Amino acid sequence: MSCILELQNIGFTYGAGTPFEKRAVDGVSLKINKGEFIGVIGHTGSGKSTLVQMLNGLIRPTDGRVLLDGKDIWDEPKKIRNVRFRVGMVFQYPEYQLFEETVYKDIAFGAQNKGLTGKELDEAVLKAARFAGVKESHLQKSPFDLSGGEKRRAAIAGVIAMDPDVLVLDEPTAGLDPMGREILLSQISGYHKQRGNTILLVSHTMEDIARVADRIIVMNRSECVMFDTTKSVFAQGDKLRETGLRVPQITSVMQTLKNKGYSVPDGVLTVDEATSVLAALMKKEGKAW
Amino acid sequence: MVRDVAFGQYFPTDSVIHRLDPRAKILMFIAYIVVIFCTFNYASLGVIAGFTVLFLALSRISPKFYFKSLKVIIFIVIFTSLLNLFYGTGEPIFQWGIFKLTWNGIHRAIFVTVLASSCLTFTTSPTELTDAMERLMKPLKVIHFPVHEVSMMMSLALRFIPTLLEETDKIMAAQKARGANMDSGNLIQRVKSLIPILIPLFVSAFRRAYDIATAMECRCYRGGAGRTRMKSIHMSTRDGIAVAVLVLVPAGVIICNILIPAMV
Amino acid sequence: MKFISIENVCFSYAEETDPQPHVNAVDGVTLTVDKGEFVAVIGHNGCGKSTLAKHLNAMLLPDSGRVIVDGDDTADEEKTWDIREKVGLVLQNPDNQLVAGIVEEDVAFGPENLGVEPDEIRRRVDEALKAVDMYEYRGHAPHKLSGGQKQRVAIAGILAIQPQCIVLDEPTAMLDPNGRDEVMRTLQKLNREQGITVVLITHYMDEAVKADRVVVMDNGKVLTQGTPQEVFRQVELLKKHRLDVPQTAELAYRLRGCGVDLPDIPLTEDECIKMLEEAMK
Numbered sequence: 001m002s003c004i005l006e007l008q009n010i011g012f013t014y015g016a017g018t019p020f021e022k023r024a025v026d027g028v029s030l031k032i033n034k035g036e037f038i039g040v041i042g043h044t045g046s047g048k049s050t051l052v053q054m055l056n057g058l059i060r061p062t063d064g065r066v067l068l069d070g071k072d073i074w075d076e077p078k079k080i081r082n083v084r085f086r087v088g089m090v091f092q093y094p095e096y097q098l099f100e101e102t103v104y105k106d107i108a109f110g111a112q113n114k115g116l117t118g119k120e121l122d123e124a125v126l127k128a129a130r131f132a133g134v135k136e137s138h139l140q141k142s143p144f145d146l147s148g149g150e151k152r153r154a155a156i157a158g159v160i161a162m163d164p165d166v167l168v169l170d171e172p173t174a175g176l177d178p179m180g181r182e183i184l185l186s187q188i189s190g191y192h193k194q195r196g197n198t199i200l201l202v203s204h205t206m207e208d209i210a211r212v213a214d215r216i217i218v219m220n221r222s223e224c225v226m227f228d229t230t231k232s233v234f235a236q237g238d239k240l241r242e243t244g245l246r247v248p249q250i251t252s253v254m255q256t257l258k259n260k261g262y263s264v265p266d267g268v269l270t271v272d273e274a275t276s277v278l279a280a281l282m283k284k285e286g287k288a289w
Numbered sequence: 290m291v292r293d294v295a296f297g298q299y300f301p302t303d304s305v306i307h308r309l310d311p312r313a314k315i316l317m318f319i320a321y322i323v324v325i326f327c328t329f330n331y332a333s334l335g336v337i338a339g340f341t342v343l344f345l346a347l348s349r350i351s352p353k354f355y356f357k358s359l360k361v362i363i364f365i366v367i368f369t370s371l372l373n374l375f376y377g378t379g380e381p382i383f384q385w386g387i388f389k390l391t392w393n394g395i396h397r398a399i400f401v402t403v404l405a406s407s408c409l410t411f412t413t414s415p416t417e418l419t420d421a422m423e424r425l426m427k428p429l430k431v432i433h434f435p436v437h438e439v440s441m442m443m444s445l446a447l448r449f450i451p452t453l454l455e456e457t458d459k460i461m462a463a464q465k466a467r468g469a470n471m472d473s474g475n476l477i478q479r480v481k482s483l484i485p486i487l488i489p490l491f492v493s494a495f496r497r498a499y500d501i502a503t504a505m506e507c508r509c510y511r512g513g514a515g516r517t518r519m520k521s522i523h524m525s526t527r528d529g530i531a532v533a534v535l536v537l538v539p540a541g542v543i544i545c546n547i548l549i550p551a552m553v
Numbered sequence: 554m555k556f557i558s559i560e561n562v563c564f565s566y567a568e569e570t571d572p573q574p575h576v577n578a579v580d581g582v583t584l585t586v587d588k589g590e591f592v593a594v595i596g597h598n599g600c601g602k603s604t605l606a607k608h609l610n611a612m613l614l615p616d617s618g619r620v621i622v623d624g625d626d627t628a629d630e631e632k633t634w635d636i637r638e639k640v641g642l643v644l645q646n647p648d649n650q651l652v653a654g655i656v657e658e659d660v661a662f663g664p665e666n667l668g669v670e671p672d673e674i675r676r677r678v679d680e681a682l683k684a685v686d687m688y689e690y691r692g693h694a695p696h697k698l699s700g701g702q703k704q705r706v707a708i709a710g711i712l713a714i715q716p717q718c719i720v721l722d723e724p725t726a727m728l729d730p731n732g733r734d735e736v737m738r739t740l741q742k743l744n745r746e747q748g749i750t751v752v753l754i755t756h757y758m759d760e761a762v763k764a765d766r767v768v769v770m771d772n773g774k775v776l777t778q779g780t781p782q783e784v785f786r787q788v789e790l791l792k793k794h795r796l797d798v799p800q801t802a803e804l805a806y807r808l809r810g811c812g813v814d815l816p817d818i819p820l821t822e823d824e825c826i827k828m829l830e831e832a833m834k
Contacts, residue, residue, distance in 0.1 A: 044699065044729045058462050081468055089466040096456075097463040099488035109485070113468030144492065148598060158467060175726045177598045177756040178797035204729050207800070244731065249822060250800040256826050262833065271803045278804075279811040282833060299654060301692035415654035448654045451696040500649035507610060507642040507650075508663040508710060509634055519661035519674040 003070075004198050005032040005055060005087075005166060010064030012050050024050040026222040027064070032166075032200070037192055039209035039230065040202040042219030043244040048202055051219060052168045055200070056087035068166075085114045088164030092171045094155035098143040103134065103154045106143050110162040128161035129154075131191045133183065149180040153187070160191065167191075168200045173208065181205070185212065207248045210234060210269040218243065235267035250274050298451075299414050304349035305527070306412045311421035313528040317535045318409050324539045325401050333545035340538050341404055350411050358407040359400070415447035420522060437513030445501065453494065460489050556718060556750055557586040557609060557640070562618035564604055578604040580773030581618070588717070591744045591751045593764035595796065601773040602754045606722045609752065610640040623717070638667065641711030643721040647703035647728075648696075656698075656706050657682065657691040663714040674713075681712035684747070685739050701732025705739055712743070718750035719743070725757060737763065758785070758797045762820045769796065786818045801825035808832075 012025045025047045032038055042048040053059040054066055057073050057080040065072050073083045088110075091097070100106035104125060111124045129139060132153045138146060143154055156172065169188065173181040189212050192199050203209050209216060209230070216233040218226035220243035226233055233240070237247045237255055247255070254268040254277070263281065268274050301307075306314075325337060345355060410418070423440035430436050464485045465471070471482045564579040579601045586592055594602045607613040608620050611627040623639055625632040641663075644650050653659035657678050664674045682688040685705040695703060704724050711719055721740070725733040737760055743749045753764065761767045761781060768778040771794050777784060785791070788806040791798050798806075801819045805828065809815055813832055819825035 043731060053462070056466060058465060081470065084466055084468055089463075091459065091463045091466070094463065096489055096493055097460060097467075097485075099485045099492075109469075110467035113470065162468065178758075179597055179795040182795070246730070248800065250804060253801060253804070253822050253825050253829075256822070257829060260826075260830070271800050271807065274804055275807040275811070278808060278829065279813070282808075282811075282813055285833070299694065301655065301694075414658065416658045444654070445652060448652060448695070451694070452648055455696065497649050500644060500646055501652060503612065504644055504650035504707075505652060505662075507612065507637065507644075509637050509666040509714065510662070511634070511666065515668045516665050517668050517671060517674065518665055519658070519671055519678060521671050 002034050003031045004034045004068070006030075006067040006070070007054075008065045008067065010054060010061040010066060012054060012059060013062045016062060023222050025054070025061075028224045029064075030217065030224060030227050032198060034165075034198055035196050036198050037189070037212055037214045038198070038200045039213030039216040040200055040219065041204070041206070041209060041216060041245055046219040046243075047222040048217075048219040049170060051217075051224075052089070052170060052200060052202060055166070055168060056089050057083045058089065081113075085110070085162050086164055087166040087168065088159040088162055090156050090159045090167070090169045090172055092174055093152075094159075094172075095143075095148065095151035097158075098151060098155055101142060102140050103129075103143050103146070104139040106154060107134070107139075107157045107161050110158055114162050124161045124163060125157075128157040128163075131160050131187070131195070132157035133187045149176060149184070152176070152180075153184065156184075164197065166198045166200070168202070170202045171204065172201070173203070173205065181208070188212070206234075206246060210248045210251065218245070220244075230269060231267035233267075234269060298354075298411065300350050300354070300411050301414065302349055304347060304412065306344065306348040306408065308527065309412075309531055310522050310524050310528040311413050311417040312425055312522065313524065313531055314409055314413055315418075315421055315425060317532065318405055320535055320539065321405050322402055324542055327539070327542055327546070332548075333542040336538060336541040336545060337401065340534075341401060344408055345404065348408055348412050350408075354411065355404060355407055359403060415444050417520065417522070419444035419447070420518060420520075424522070437516075441513070449497065452497075453490070456493055457486065457490060460486050554588045555585050556588040556590075556623055557752075558621045559584040559605070559608070560619045560621070562605075562608060562615040562620060564608065564613060564616050566604075577601075577616075577773050579608070579615075582770075582773070582775055583618075584768060584775060584778075586718070586750060586752060589744070589748045589750055591741070591753070591763075591765045592768060593753045593755060593761040593766070594768045594770060595754075595756060595758065595761050596770035596776070597756070597794075597796070600770045602770045603722050605770070606642065606720050606752070606754050609718075609720045610642045611636045612642065638714055639716055640718045640720060641714055641716040643704070643707050643711055643719060643724050645723040645726050647700055647707055647724075650707045651695040651703060651710070654694055655691075656687065656693050656695060659695060659706060660691075660709045660713050663710055667714065677713045677715065678709075681709040682706075684712055684743065685709045699732060700728040701735035704728065704732065704736050708736075708739060708743075712749075716749070718752065720752040720754070722754045723756065724753070725755060725760065733757070733760070756797075758799055762799060769794075781820055782817070785820055788818065 007028050007030050009027050009029050010025065011023070011027055014020065014022045014024055028051060040048050040052065050059060054061050060074060066074070068083060068086060073080065098106050100109060107125045107128055108121055111121055116124055129136065134150070134153050134157050138150060143151060146154060159167065172188065173184055176184060185208055188199070201209065201213065213230045215228060216226070216230050217224055218233060218240070225243060234247045234251045237252060240247055248269065250271050251268055254264050254274055258264050258266065264277050268277060345352070419440040422443065423436055426434070426436045469482060469485055474482065559582055562579055562582050563577050565577045582605060594605065596602045604613065608615060608627065609622065611633045614628050620627040622636045625636055627636055651659045652662055660678045660681055661674050664677050669677070679688065682691055685708050687702060687705050687709060690698065690702065695706065698706065708719065725736050728736065740751050740753065741763065744751045753760065755761060762785070764781060766778065767781050767784040769776040769784060769791070776794065777787060777790065785798055785802045788798050788802055799820050801822060801824070805815050805818050805825065815828055815832055817828070819828050
């Protein structure tokens with residue numbers, strides 16, 4: 001596996017030298033591989049939003065380096081826009097960034113800025129719309145006529161259309177209902193599987209992270225306190241709780257059972273997994289079919 | 290970032306200035322500005338400067354915030370200074386009777402106005418400010434001027450300035466992430482590059498306005514009639530003293546103007 | 554004792570604001586809310602739950618049917634303001650319901666509109682801010698607060714009107730987990746200690762589990778209602794309408810499908826662990 005993004009001891013201080021000085025990110029070093037699905041968790045104010053905004057050069061680290069394919073993204077500050085096309089960023093409530101007359105034009109905005117024209121541009125837009133689940137019949141509508149969930153998907157398509165190698169999503173499911181959450185999440189993981197690119201998903205919903213992430217970055221008080229596989233991060237429920245986070249309900253139930261001496265594994269992440277583990281266990285004792 | 294601007298913020302500490310009647314503060318502010326334009330020599334300028342420092346000190350707000358609010362206008366001052374070099378010192382650019390307008394005068398006016406208005410907004414909450422304006426404008430009701438509505442709109446505007454600034458930051462970041470180019474190109478291109486920011490901002494402002502109207506109705510708002518105020522404002526001895534002190538400033542300035550020949 | 558009764562209410566939005574004007578947003582809902590009850594209403598976006606919420610304080614009036622609040626019909630225009638004093642409505646976006654630049658001045662807004670005496674307003678404001686644990690923030694500017702804090706100030710703003718019932722339209726949808734906890738704790742406290750009737754519109758099942766009664770809405774109609782136990786026991790029905798159930802409930806439901814004998818559907822971790830241990834004995 002080859003590394004696509006590397007953070008070397010990066011840090012960021014807001015308002016350096018003023019009375020409002022605040023260290024938002026401190027000494028984070030990590031490597032992210034091509035094609036990985038990374039979850040980023042941490043409570044509000046832990047520095048995770050600042051961290052992800054440094055990945056595409058929206059925020060310039062006050063110290064340390066961000067390497068994209070081994071090259072410091074700030075080598076040529078004038079060309080930082082090119083980094084933004086390679087590391088796509090979907091902000092929280094991205095529907096607030098829609099502005100064009102039609103959904104089609106809005107999706108095309110980023111790709112156009114990247115320099116695509118004509119047939120290439122058209123293909124990019126249609127492909128992105130498909131990936132994000134934007135109906136074709138909506139493309140010629142005004143984005144402001146869509147429903148909340150549809151607007152959200154159109155906005156995400158606008159970032160996907162730039163065909164980034166790394167896609168960062170900051171709480172893409174915030175404010176959606178369970179069905180909308182479910183649909184969007186499977187859309188994202190479908191996109192990840194087909195396109196094979198690297199995805200960073202920032203979320204407060206541990207159940208979602210547990211379902212899709214390969215590895216998890218845990219931020220606490222401006223530092224990266226854990227960076228490990230999803231299983232082993234959620235197996236450390238107590239340590240997570242110290243940072244003000246929780247584990248999925250099902251993981252917590254299974255952990256308690258394990259602590260009580262039942263032979264169940266660590267870090268059970270989904271209801272599916274728990275069902276098969278428990279059913280197998282009870283079958284042995286003849287309490288299940 | 291836009292939201293770092295200190296100008297126009299309120300700092301809820303407790304000081305003599307904070308406790309003054311906002312109406313007195315507004316009247317003093319207006320008097321102050323008028324007086325600045327009547328300073329013709331260093332002595333009267335000294336009087337103004339002295340009182341400015343006194344008021345700022347009494348507000349018990351750290352000088353660094355005043356410096357910060359000055360930062361906003363520094364470029365205006367530099368710009369006019371440059372013009373000043375070409376036009377020479379003290380040359381009146383406009384004269385009407387004894388009133389003459391000089392670049393120097395404009396400098397001082399801008400400087401002191403910013404300090405004084407910072408002092409006003411730092412020490413007076415938006416609600417107090419609009420409440421005071423509503424009362425000061427009350428006579429206008431006779432000519433059917435919607436006094437309450439205007440002051441309510443002003444206080445809502447003040448309340449939502451920080452929120453909208455924050456929103457502007459967010460929208461700018463989101464469009465930059467889509468490769469929007471805002472820092473280069475000619476004037477027309479730059480104006481065009483604002484569209485992706487302004488449209489979402491307007492849309493969101495309208496949505497907010499709708500929400501706010503609903504929220505206000507839910508909290509039984511039905512216009513100004515029959516409303517009471519938690520912090521009812523009334524003039525006290527303290528306000529009398531403050532106004533009296535401020536009368537001394539123009540008096541001092543006028544005396545200086547008469548005694549010492551104009552030289553600035 | 555019945556406090557609000559909704560009788561066969563239908564409502565559709567006027568053409569210009571609704572993308573599907575022919576559909577009834579609320580379609581024949583009959584429901585009662587008792588004094589002192591904590592009711593959660595769940596359902597998808599667009600199922601009519603927010604529209605229903607706005608009927609409870611006469612922000613919207615039914616096309617047909619009636620809403621009776623404490624004996625008064627919401628359609629009676631003379632009673633509109635009495636009803637809004639009795640039933641306060643808290644909205645989703647905490648930013649858009651704080652109208653003043655200082656927390657305490659915002660909380661004072663409601664009683665000021667009612668023409669309450671200044672000393673009494675002061676007393677109510679302090680009391681309301683203490684009730685939501687925001688008293689020490691009374692001098693702060695709203696935009697400096699966290700989402701959960703803003704929403705608690707919004708609740709205090711309603712409390713200062715001294716309503717008997719608070720209706721909250723997805724108050725936690727825009728908050729992080731800590732903010733959600735803060736708001737839920739505040740609501741439970743107000744319900745228990747001050748006997749305030751709470752109607753909570755939400756799509757988080759873990760919040761609905763904490764209510765006395767859960768009403769599930771779908772397509773403008775009431776799908777099912779009952780205690781959290783009764784509602785979430787119907788895992789199949791909820792799943793069919795693509796609604797969430799707590800993970801513990803889903804686990805138990807699936808294990809039952811494998812022939813495991815579980816006495817009930819657990820809604821909390823503790824219940825679930827106890828039941829599983831029982832089953833594995």
